[in-house]
Amino acid sequence: MQHDLFAAPASGPERLPLADGAVVLPAYACGVADQLLAAIDSVVAQAPLRRMVTPGGQTMSAQMSNCGALGWVTDRAGYRYQATDPVSGRPWPAMPVAIARLATQAAALAGFADFFPDACLINRYQPGARMGLHQDRDEQDLSQPIVSVSLGLPMVFQFGGLKRSERPRRVPLNHGDVVVWGGPSRLRYHGVLTLKPGTHPATGDCRYNLTLRRAGR
Numbered sequence: 001m002q003h004d005l006f007a008a009p010a011s012g013p014e015r016l017p018l019a020d021g022a023v024v025l026p027a028y029a030c031g032v033a034d035q036l037l038a039a040i041d042s043v044v045a046q047a048p049l050r051r052m053v054t055p056g057g058q059t060m061s062a063q064m065s066n067c068g069a070l071g072w073v074t075d076r077a078g079y080r081y082q083a084t085d086p087v088s089g090r091p092w093p094a095m096p097v098a099i100a101r102l103a104t105q106a107a108a109l110a111g112f113a114d115f116f117p118d119a120c121l122i123n124r125y126q127p128g129a130r131m132g133l134h135q136d137r138d139e140q141d142l143s144q145p146i147v148s149v150s151l152g153l154p155m156v157f158q159f160g161g162l163k164r165s166e167r168p169r170r171v172p173l174n175h176g177d178v179v180v181w182g183g184p185s186r187l188r189y190h191g192v193l194t195l196k197p198g199t200h201p202a203t204g205d206c207r208y209n210l211t212l213r214r215a216g217r
């Protein structure tokens with residue numbers, strides 16, 4: 001075989017720009033997906049997945065849990081982060097190293113150095129579940145990005161503008177894809193369309209999403 005001396009140098013993982021400060025890293029987490037799924041299993045054994053209620057009284061369709069120093073919760077009193085699981089009253093499980101490391105590495109690739117998440121929301125979607133367009137803005141330091149990891153069944157991500165009225169782009173997300181958004185994109189509206197039924201070798205009939213954030217200072 002002849003080597004092509006003029007081939008472009010290896011440029012590392014693929015990066016698909018979505019907007020200024022926002023990028024998709026396709027399949028970036030595939031190599032550690034089994035570690036991430038094992039980590040999720042150990043977290044939800046201690047802090048079981050549950051359906052939370054919005055301040056408006058709607059039960060969310062995704063099941064949720066958290067790990068890390070802070071966990072995102074919602075109930076009739078509002079959206080917030082807290083250090084304890086409201087179901088057990090105990091601190092959330094520690095963030096598994098495999099999850100934290102992947103988030104720091106993905107953020108760096110997207111241009112956000114020194115991202116050390118203190119909160120990891122675990123979302124589990126079964127067919128029919130969705131998450132409507134929203135902004136992530138319960139965090140104290142909005143200069144820190146968001147890292148979002150997809151595992152299992154494919155789902156369509158909606159990535160909109162800074163105003164709810166701006167029509168979102170639709171981005172199909174597959175197993176192992178990572179989305180990072182921050183900087184000028186930090187407050188963009190986003191969500192996921194209804195999950196279609198299917199079976200994935202890694203997760204069976206569901207999709208997991210890990211949303212990693214720096215919630216405190």
Ligand SMILES: O=C(O)CCC(=O)C(=O)O
Nearest residue numbers: 121123136191192209211
């Ligand atoms: O499941 C997803 O891809 C998005 C999750 C999300 O936006 C959130 O948990 O705030």
Ligand SMILES: [Fe+2]
Nearest residue numbers: 134135136190
């Ligand atoms: Fe979000």
